[in-house]
Amino acid sequence: MSKLLVVGTVAFDAIETPFGKTDKILGGAATYIGLSASHFGVDSGIVSVVGGDFPEDYLHMLNAKNINTDGVEVIKEGKTFFWSGKYHNDMNTRDTLATELNVLEHFKPVVPENYKDSEIVMLGNLHPLVQSSVLDQMSVKPKLAVLDTMNFWMDIALNDLLDVIKRVDVITINDEEARQLSGEYSLVNAAKKIHKMGPKYVVIKKGEHGALLFDDGKMFYAPALPLAEVFDPTGAGDTFAGGFAGYLAKTEDLSFENLKNAVIYGSNLASFCVEKFGTERMQELTADEVKERLEQFKELTQFNIT
């Protein structure tokens, strides 16, 4: 069992979907990643920052799931990062209604001593300099560094982003972002170009259309589970990444064959995340449910042509 270090936002979200709307609820990339990875029973630690307005109960909830929050700095006089968005009817597009950086604006991540030797590091979506700073603090080179990012950083901090991409083993990125980063429309060609930027493995997330895993010359496809209703897509990509990293931390096998399993588990966990608002479904999720859904993924994808 490897130790997993997660850096990313711990935040408040206010979400509106065709099914309803929420007040400020628990959100943030690191929250979703941590909750997802916790299903593999790994020892994980989060590096993040919150304000004095952040309820301690949320941290206790994470701790109860074996997620260490010693690396979550609390700035008493500051306010927690807040994001608000509204999803359109197709659930694939959304408008951002508000983004208040607050304590995130001057965030200097500090990796707790006990997590500086984590074998797996999951760099959640944040400024690439923050992601680099976490790698700089590791006392031992991680066996696997995974980076998630978004188009925003390509627009405003491309060189910093390229610097940190060079240092990681896996990048997870959505299809439009892969196209923007590579300048290639075909995802096969996009993955090839991104591979040359550094990462051995490229994972392209296609939302409801699943995710593609690329090695140099090899490909694997994990579908999203087709659902009757997607209630709230917020956090699905982070939940996918958390499941991916958590499974690898548990199994300690970094072969392409096992990375296939990791993306299947990522899809598995993400399929739960979207069933309720925010982190609600992930908080109550049981091991039996994950196991049962794995069988559904097998039925959905496995065939036997002789």
Next chain:
Amino acid sequence: MSKLLVVGTVAFDAIETPFGKTDKILGGAATYIGLSASHFGVDSGIVSVVGGDFPEDYLHMLNAKNINTDGVEVIKEGKTFFWSGKYHNDMNTRDTLATELNVLEHFKPVVPENYKDSEIVMLGNLHPLVQSSVLDQMSVKPKLAVLDTMNFWMDIALNDLLDVIKRVDVITINDEEARQLSGEYSLVNAAKKIHKMGPKYVVIKKGEHGALLFDDGKMFYAPALPLAEVFDPTGAGDTFAGGFAGYLAKTEDLSFENLKNAVIYGSNLASFCVEKFGTERMQELTADEVKERLEQFKELTQFNIT
């Protein structure tokens, strides 16, 4: 080995893509379906109509692939159906530049005596009354009737379409059409509603995102093979349907497990179709290439979680 009857257009297409453009070349749903099904060595017959301008060489090419064209009426004084379209850069959307119905306008399909007992009938995209007329002429109820259609018929002949949908076992339809026909955005819910309209199996084609097969309560997903370059998507959906029907005609096993294999073969053959303009790639395709690509589909989708 079952006999396969195919009804659909045999036509001229003129195609423009970001990679180039063609003059009038061989096209039509029945052409693509027939060429695709021919890879399974089945005895198939096409019911269609062409004008005096249609080169006999095209018919001979089909005959050489064991595709019977006795049911292709030649109207000497008429002109062959012509479609012209231009694909946008994303290859997922296109503009129709011209549609000349010509001999198709008053098409009355006549099923040759020798194909009235075909065990499998593939109703390619055509007016639903033409599709119904083919079913009416069968001397023995087919073991499997498969229907393909498009949004155009939903707009102008919905009741006729619903009548023929009631009579078939499988419908193949793209995602947007499934949403239009059912009034449901979620494809899971759309399939449920379409299932209630008659067909035991619903196949929803998602283009580059693959295809979903629904039984009542069961689901299977066949991805499209991610390609570095899609040269011309024309005929991919028909090629998919032809591979699906051809495989079932060959194997004569209509269980859900074998229908899974049929959609994999549909995706397999469609992945070749898009590699060159029109039917070019399908005409030269070898059995070894199909077999090799099946291995690629297995690598792409099969995993082993213990």
